[in-house]
Amino acid sequence: MSARDRDAEAVRLHVVTGKGGTGKTTVAASLALALAAGGGTVLLVEVEGRQGIARLFGTRPLPYEERPIADAPGGGRVCALAADAESALLEYLEMFYGMRRAGQLLTRFGAVDFATTVAPGMRDVLLTGKATEAVRRRASERRRGGRDAGGGRHVYDAVVMDAPPTGRIAQFLNVNAEVAGLARVGPVHNHADKAMSTLRSAQTAVHFVTVLEEMPAQETVDGIAEIHAAGLNVGSVIVNMVHxxxxxxxxxxxxxxxxxxxxxxxxxxxxxxxxxxxxxxxxxxxxxxxxxxxxxxxxxxxxxxxxVDRPRMELPLLGGGVGPEELHLLAERLREQGL
Ligand SMILES: Nc1ncnc2c1ncn2[C@@H]1O[C@H](COP(=O)(O)OP(=O)(O)OP(=O)(O)O)[C@@H](O)[C@H]1O
Ligand SMILES: [Mg+2]
CATH class of the missing domain: 1.10.287 (Helix Hairpins)
Structure with missing residues (x-):
């Protein structure tokens, strides 16, 4: 097994980015199915609040709750979560302070008006914090207090994030710098530190989706350099919609x-x-x-x-569009290419 294969094997958080419209959501969902094949449990997370996953799988809008969305061959299972910063904050307050009700009151009175008052860096850390917590979570872990019990097996074999596009991805993942200015000490700082240490570890890889056109390819090349410079691991380049x-x-x-x-x-x-x-x-x-x-x-x-010297996979352009069945087909293609 080569060093690169070993690296790939250690990855448990797959961040999927790319130029808008190139197929990030489609590829993220296919990747989740491919990783779950053979009996794994994979969490597919979206962070932009657009219900792209629900649309793709033809289900009702997803709540802020991890729930099964598809079966993978060989007894695997994909769960999905539509994460938004406000729900992540409420959950976080509850987890650390038992403040569910207080949080709800805050929302009701508009004190937590996310659209206007919360710094973008804080929104990002709440979302990456949620995804990385799912990566670290173990079966025996007690929710309150949020400390890793360490003993039980991971709840998710992998987490796949349908992430923001190339133009925003480096800033989105580079949460520490932003949050350091907002909270130097205390639980929020701790939360950001934990998220960042998972994001910077070999457990995380950022994959780039592109199509064979000038602009998306350029964004991929630039995005890879940016992610690399931010000290994060670049995974594969996935060329989508290939004729x-x-x-x-x-x-x-x-x-x-x-x-x-x-x-x-x-x-x-x-x-x-x-x-x-x-x-x-x-x-x-x-x-x-x-x-x-x-x-x-x-x-x-x-x-x-x-x-750019990264592993490349290609997915075909499917004539009739993409629905749940086509996702399985694309997942199969990813597996054939050595995922
Ligand atoms: N391999 C493919 N073959 C055919 N159609 C595809 C393929 N991949 C994606 N599509 C279609 O292209 C469109 C864009 O895909 P998708 O929503 O996954 O892109 P996205 O990058 O997530 O977009 P956005 O930037 O809006 O989030 C969708 O209509 C999807 O069904
Ligand atoms: Mg999308």
Whole structure:
């Protein structure tokens, strides 16, 4: 087993980021299913309060509560949680001070008006704090006091976070710097420290989802450098929505340069008994050279992604969109590529 494989095996918090719309939520859900296959229990967490997971699995909106959402092959199970900073704060107050009711009162009277009053760094630490607590949680752990009992096995074999996009991910995960200014001592500081030590450990990897287009690939390259500079581990690059290739490399190269053998096409089409073989052949040649140009642009983007030197997985573009069944298919593809 290589060092990289050992690293991958130790990862228990998978943070999934990428440019908006490239498939973060889809990939996070597929990754959770793939990791649960064979009997594991995996928690899939979303932190942006958009109910993307519920939409994807076709369920009702998720509450702030971990609940089973899908079965994985081999007796595995995926649970889901839609985390929001306000609920995380209430839970946190309850856990440390037994202040559930006080928290509810605060909310009712608007004293905790998150939209306007809570510093962004504090929201982030509440959310990363929740996810990392789930990573550390053990079966025998007592909730109140929040201390690791250490004995029992982990409640979750892995936690997958459908995280903010590349533009915000480094700041989102780099909670310590922000919170240090807000709370130098005390439980909040402690909470941030614990979150940060899990985030910075070998247990956490940040994966980047991209498609084979210029902008998302650039954001991936930049995002990887940023995460690396923040002292966090970069995991894999997952190239999503990959078009299937119809032609071999040499044929594509010629076509991209504009030399499609139209004469051969015409002869082929005539042999197949087509009436307007000439016209059809020209149309096909045109389509083929467009396809070839796109393929060559994609090859250039793959070459750029090679430079970041991280493991890469690819997922196909699915014609009919993505629902619960397609997620299993994508999970299978991830497993085939050595997840
Ligand atoms: N492999 C795929 N094949 C076909 N469609 C896909 C694939 N992956 C994602 N999609 C579709 O692309 C759209 C965007 O996917 P998704 O919501 O997962 O992206 P996202 O990065 O989470 O977006 P946002 O930035 O809005 O959170 C969805 O309609 C989804 O069904
Ligand atoms: Mg999403």
């Amino acid at each position: 299937s290739g119809f032609f071999d490399e040499p044929v594509l190269r010629e076509a991209a340069e504009g030399s499609v053998d139209t004469g051969a096409l015409v002869r082929g089409l005539k042999a197949a008994g087509l009436e307007d073989a000439e016209e059809t052949a020209h149309g096909l040649a045109q389509e083929m050279s467009e396809h070839a140009q796109r393929a060559s642009a994609e090859a250039a983007i793959r070459a750029r992604l090679d430079e």
